[in-house]
Amino acid sequence: MSTDNPPxxxxxxxxxxxxxxERHWMxxxxxxxxxxxxxxxxxxVLFSFEKGSFSGxxxxxxxxxxxxxxxxxxxxxxxxxxxxWVALFVTFFxxxxxxxxxxxxxxxNFRLKQTYRMLVIAxxxxxxxxxxxxxxxxxxxxxxxxxxxxxxxxxxxxxVPFVLVTVSSRLAGFDPTLEEAARDLGASKWTTYRxxxxxxxxxxxxxGALFAFTLSFDDFLIAFFTSGVENTLPVYIFSTIQRxxxxxxxxxxTVALVISMLVIAVSLYFRN
Amino acid sequence: MAGSVKQTSDSLxxxxxxxxxxxxxxxxxxxxxxxxxxxxxFLGPLxxxxxxxxxxxxxYNLIHDYGLSNFIDGITKHQNISAFKTTxxxxxxxxxxxxxxxxxxxxxxxxxxxQYKNQLAAIVIVPxxxxxxxxxxxxRIILSKDGVFNTILMRIGIINxxxxxxxxxxxxxxxxxxxxxxxxxxxxxxxSLENIDDVLLEAARDLGASRIAVFTRVILPLSVPGLLAGTIFVFIxxxxxxxxxxxxxxxxxFVGTRIQYEFGFGADWPAGAALGSILMFIVVLTxxxxxxxxxxxxxx
Numbered sequence: 001m002s003t004d005n006p007p008x009x010x011x012x013x014x015x016x017x018x019x020x021x022e023r024h025w026m027x028x029x030x031x032x033x034x035x036x037x038x039x040x041x042x043x044x045v046l047f048s049f050e051k052g053s054f055s056g057x058x059x060x061x062x063x064x065x066x067x068x069x070x071x072x073x074x075x076x077x078x079x080x081x082x083x084x085w086v087a088l089f090v091t092f093f094x095x096x097x098x099x100x101x102x103x104x105x106x107x108x109n110f111r112l113k114q115t116y117r118m119l120v121i122a123x124x125x126x127x128x129x130x131x132x133x134x135x136x137x138x139x140x141x142x143x144x145x146x147x148x149x150x151x152x153x154x155x156x157x158x159x160v161p162f163v164l165v166t167v168s169s170r171l172a173g174f175d176p177t178l179e180e181a182a183r184d185l186g187a188s189k190w191t192t193y194r195x196x197x198x199x200x201x202x203x204x205x206x207x208g209a210l211f212a213f214t215l216s217f218d219d220f221l222i223a224f225f226t227s228g229v230e231n232t233l234p235v236y237i238f239s240t241i242q243r244x245x246x247x248x249x250x251x252x253x254t255v256a257l258v259i260s261m262l263v264i265a266v267s268l269y270f271r272n
Numbered sequence: 273m274a275g276s277v278k279q280t281s282d283s284l285x286x287x288x289x290x291x292x293x294x295x296x297x298x299x300x301x302x303x304x305x306x307x308x309x310x311x312x313x314f315l316g317p318l319x320x321x322x323x324x325x326x327x328x329x330x331x332y333n334l335i336h337d338y339g340l341s342n343f344i345d346g347i348t349k350h351q352n353i354s355a356f357k358t359t360x361x362x363x364x365x366x367x368x369x370x371x372x373x374x375x376x377x378x379x380x381x382x383x384x385x386x387q388y389k390n391q392l393a394a395i396v397i398v399p400x401x402x403x404x405x406x407x408x409x410x411x412r413i414i415l416s417k418d419g420v421f422n423t424i425l426m427r428i429g430i431i432n433x434x435x436x437x438x439x440x441x442x443x444x445x446x447x448x449x450x451x452x453x454x455x456x457x458x459x460x461x462x463x464s465l466e467n468i469d470d471v472l473l474e475a476a477r478d479l480g481a482s483r484i485a486v487f488t489r490v491i492l493p494l495s496v497p498g499l500l501a502g503t504i505f506v507f508i509x510x511x512x513x514x515x516x517x518x519x520x521x522x523x524x525x526f527v528g529t530r531i532q533y534e535f536g537f538g539a540d541w542p543a544g545a546a547l548g549s550i551l552m553f554i555v556v557l558t559x560x561x562x563x564x565x566x567x568x569x570x571x572x
Contacts, residue, residue: 018483026380030392033377037399037454040410043420047413097305104303108295116303123314125504125559127512129528130548133535134317137324137545157313160306218403220515225535234405241409241519250413253406260402268394 041257048250066251076252079236083217084259086148086232090155090216095209097156098163099201105164106171120165123158128221131157136225146228154222159215163208170204203270210267214260318552325545332539342546352547355525362442362526363510366449370506371499373450374457378498379491381458382465393462400455408448408519415439415447415520440522448516453509457502460566464498465491500566508555527551 048067052060070076101120105113123131135154139146178200182192220234227235233256240249328337346352381392399407414420415438422434438444468491476486514528521529527547534544 015477022483023380023384026376026384030377030380033373033454033458034395036451037396040407040414040451041399041402043413044406044410097309100302101306104299104306108299108302110299110303116307119310119314120306123310125508126555127509127528127551129512129514129531130321130552130555131314131317133531133544133548134321135313136535137541138313138317138320141320141324153313156309160309164306214401218401220403220405234403237403237409238405238515238519241412249409253403253409256403256406261398264398264401 044250044253044257047247048254050247050250066247069248070251070255073248075231076236076248079231079233080252080255082148082230083233086151086155086223087213087216089152090159091209091213093152094156094159094163094212094216095205097160098208098212099167099205101160101164102168102171105168106174120161122161124161124165126158128158128219132221132225135222139226146226148227148230148232150226150228151223151232154226155216155219158222159212162215163212166208166211167201167204170201170207174200206270207267210263210270214263214267217256217263218260321545321548321552324542325549327542329540329542334541342542343550345543346546346550351525352530355527355530356550358442358525359511359513359527362446362449363507363513366446366453366510367503367507369446369450370454370457371502374454374461374502375495378458378461379465381462382468383470389466393459396455396458404452405515405519408452408515411444411448411451412439412519415444439520440524442521442524444520445513445517445524445526448520449506449510449513452513452516453506456505456509457499460498460501461495462498464495468494497566500562504558504562504566508558511554511558512551 049062049064050060051063051065105117105120110116131154135150135157136146139150144150179192179196182196183189187195218234219232220238223232223235224238231239233252237249237253237256240246240252324334325342326338326340327334328339328341329335347356377396381389381396385392412419416422417434417436417439419439421438422431425431426434472490472494473486476490481489512528513526514532517524517526517529518532531544531547531551534540534547538544
């Protein structure tokens with residue numbers, strides 16, 4: 001069809017109709033997929049307030065009983081506190097190491113850069129199960145006793161690469177002339193770093209840090225294989241599910257969801 | 273007092289400048305800690321896993337009796353063969369299903385999302401950032417014998433007896449894996465599709481291409497990097513899944529649960545290490561085949 005002849009109105013109307021159908025079935029599809037993604041979350045939260053002691057319909061009424069029981073269960077509270085501590089340490093070290101590593105990747109040219117990149121990407125693509133059992137064997141072989149400290153080290157192995165890639169994608173879009181301008185105007189390298197580079201990188205570093213926190217807080221596999229007597233929250237939830245069917249699990253699960261959601265809310269706020 | 277603070281900050285600044293003038297030193301200071309961490313705690317454990325997989329176990333102690341017998345057991349023992357078979361089939365099906373489910377929503381987000389694009393992407397990513405043990409537990413509640421799914425179906429009157437075959441089945445594992453990894457397929461696909469210039473699609477249509485031809489000859493080829501990035505993640509993580517098969521799969525043989533068993537009740541670490549090494553080999557093979565054409569860093 002040559003562009004000189006405008007398409008007939010009939011044909012135009014037909015393609016408009018096709019476009020409309022295409023757009024609408026995709027919209028319906030999108031809504032269904034999003035519902036699918038949220039279904040188990042909604043179910044857990046709803047049943048944490050349900051009176052009946054098993055999670056099925058019909059709904060027996062609203063109660064806060066399970067949350068009350070939760071407050072009286074020290075092991076659950078300890079697991080939550082452990083998780084928060086571990087996540088805090090992982091966030092701090094993960095952000096520092098990841099940011100430094102990102103600077104090396106974006107700012108420097110060196111011979112083994114491709115190898116370095118591979119070594120950074122690899123821990124993100126290895127299933128947590130393999131990393132978990134491999135770390136378990138190593139700690140055992142070297143006779144390092146398992147504790148929350150070994151969990152922190154294990155989580156850093158896969159968290160640092162995620163932070164690194166997040167920060168480096170911001171760093172790549174960073175205009176180097178801003179730093180040059182500061183240097184030309186007489187700022188020392190240190191001042192330039194503190195007053196120009198860091199503030200510009202801050203959003204990237206913050207989203208990297210929040211990413212690190214959620215990755216650590218949600219991690220189950222590494223903690224499952226590398227923790228000792230002290231458990232993190234996901235490990236606690238997993239082992240409780242195996243033992244009992246109590247709705248208290250729904251309550252502690254909801255607590256875990258709420259903590260994650262809060263961190264996500266903060267990170268979405270910083271992203272915009 | 274103020275003077276001395278100023279002085280130390282000056283000398284700090286000077287030493288920082290001197291320090292960073294040396295390209296070699298800054299490289300070591302920035303890349304060094306990461307290399308140290310990944311060298312010791314990523315490559316190290318993998319090396320030890322390979323080593324232990326060639327050892328033997330006697331009375332709960334590793335003995336230095338090196339050999340390949342664990343690997344041979346790993347690929348010839350009946351329960352291992354059936355675990356690898358089931359796992360590969362379910363992982364492949366899950367990968368294909370996530371691709372099919374993800375494509376329309378990714379396309380919708382990229383082409384019709386308009387001003388809400390970022391919000392839509394955020395809505396898709398939020399569940400992904402919440403605890404996956406909790407979310408899979410949610411599916412267990414939904415699928416169990418007296419769970420949400422069955423009670424709703426009975427209420428409506430579609431079934432009279434609760435279906436007991438839904439949970440603890442291959443179907444449940446498939447559902448859990450598709451559910452868990454779907455965002456990993458949607459997001460890279462979305463970013464690939466978003467990069468397609470609308471002008472290309474219009475040009476194809478103006479040149480007389482049918483809608484199907486526009487899809488198969490223009491949209492699909494241009495979405496390959498995203499599709500492959502999604503495939504890498506979904507396939508590898510499904511092959512190595514543990515939480516989904518153990519919470520939703522009942523006793524269905526699965527590689528992840530077999531490995532965990534050897535480290536738990538089985539108490540045969542070399543056998544578990546050999547299975548882990550074989551899985552690792554599959555992961556590296558998948559990466560080697562697909563990584564070159566995929567765009568993993570686009571994900572972030």
